[in-house]
Amino acid sequence: MSKPIDVTDTTFEEEVLNSDKLVIVDFWAAWCGPCKMIAPVLDEIAVEYADRVKVAKVDVDANNATAARYSVMSIPSLLFFRNGELVDQAVGTATKAQVAARLEGALA
Numbered sequence: 794m795s796k797p798i799d800v801t802d803t804t805f806e807e808e809v810l811n812s813d814k815l816v817i818v819d820f821w822a823a824w825c826g827p828c829k830m831i832a833p834v835l836d837e838i839a840v841e842y843a844d845r846v847k848v849a850k851v852d853v854d855a856n857n858a859t860a861a862r863y864s865v866m867s868i869p870s871l872l873f874f875r876n877g878e879l880v881d882q883a884v885g886t887a888t889k890a891q892v893a894a895r896l897e898g899a900l901a
Contacts, residue, residue, distance in 0.1 A: 815845060831892075
């Protein structure tokens with residue numbers, strides 16, 4: 794079963810930028826209520842799109858270099874990477890349908 798993977802400042806390039814799949818990166822923190830709300834949505838996306846998409850999670854408190862690199866100021870922030878390039882981003886909570894729609898757009 795596929796599930797989101799934890800990515801750090803150290804593993805970001807390997808896991809996200811060098812991935813052969815589209816990667817959704819969830820920038821989050823343990824103290825963030827809205828982050829807890831979107832987590833189950835991303836868990837479902839990770840399973841349903843496992844063949845085409847990788848879901849990664851970056852804890853902004855522990856990995857602030859990556860958050861700063863992509864100017865993440867509010868969390869949760871979802872950044873969509875394809876072939877190492879940032880192709881879309883969304884800030885705040887989202888429904889599964891909203892995430893799936895952005896995902897389909899990024900895959901197209």
